[in-house]
Amino acid sequence: MGVPKELVFGVDYLEPNKITEREIARFRAEYFIPDSVGMRIPNPTESLSGPKDGEVVFFTDVLLQGVRLPLQPAVQRILAQIGYALGQFNPNFWVALMGVVTAFGMAGEGEPSYEQFSHLYSVTKSKCADHGGWVQANCLKATERGDFVNAVPTSQKTWRKWRVLLSGD
Template sequence: MDSSDSSLDLTAKLENPKAIVARRTSPVRGSRYPPIGPPSVIGAEEVAVWRKKYELPDDVVIRVPDPEDRVSDFGVDEVPFYEGYFTSGFRDRIPSLVAKISETLGISPGQLNPPAWRTLIALQNLGDLNGLVIGVAEVLYSYSVSLLSGTEWRYHLRPRGKEPLVREILKKERKRLPAFEGNWTEKFAFMHLPGFSSIWRLEGRLVVGIKKII
């Protein structure tokens, strides 16, 4: 699934189109909150594999995390991302539903876990193919946005009914997928995507339907 055609205009033209790995332009450090999540285990070799495997354009600017970087250490105009985003169809632009849900919550798109991206991209493609208008209201009618981890402030989509609009990946199936091998929360890098929040927000603006998973 390729979601680039129907993405929001929040992803403006990238600066330095020949850049392969970018340095942090303006780190989000000095927050009153402690660093969130484990350090990244992704290096230049893994990023190179992602570029080849998912045919990422050369003008997509990806910054390889420093050894001490946490997922909350992204800079201005950067979004933390995981390989699971690519397996769902993400390439060089944030899918519109992912962007709209993130804006509504007031969080970084990187706070949505990979299965949430998969569901939102599938819903967006379903709407595009059938001429349906699927926005935040339609998503929240069928799903609640639930807190996946209170210590790392990640979110996922929980179906409100017994029959979700998009087939969920069962936990036992996820373990067999390359994107979820080992601890996926440690396998992240940073992509330069202008226009998105430079803050890993601990509280979203949308409070209805957000529940902590016990």
């Protein structure tokens, strides 16, 4: 019987992290991140696919997509239903999710449910090895009815260089 191969996670093979303590302080101030949300820089030898108990990987570029910490209750519920770790979602997933959350709020419909989000988007793990298995949202029936959220960037290459480990709220 053969020895099972060790699982390979794209998040463990990222280019060097560019975030500094100064940037963390700036993010806290600019995006009103409370002290109850722990943020720390992972050390270069730390496995991001297996962070310490109570920690999750977070790519700070998604703050530009409207994500706020602590996460909104609707966002928490939708992510819990999807079932992937916070650090597995690519930036365009966040564009789609936050676009839906914002549109529901603007329409006076309150917060969207997972069922409503999944009516508009399918959530899939990228099969391309270059993407390291990131989770993406694909608009359902886009050819028939158009994209719900359009003008999504086709390429965002720097987001993986800006990461922290979150804990707490």
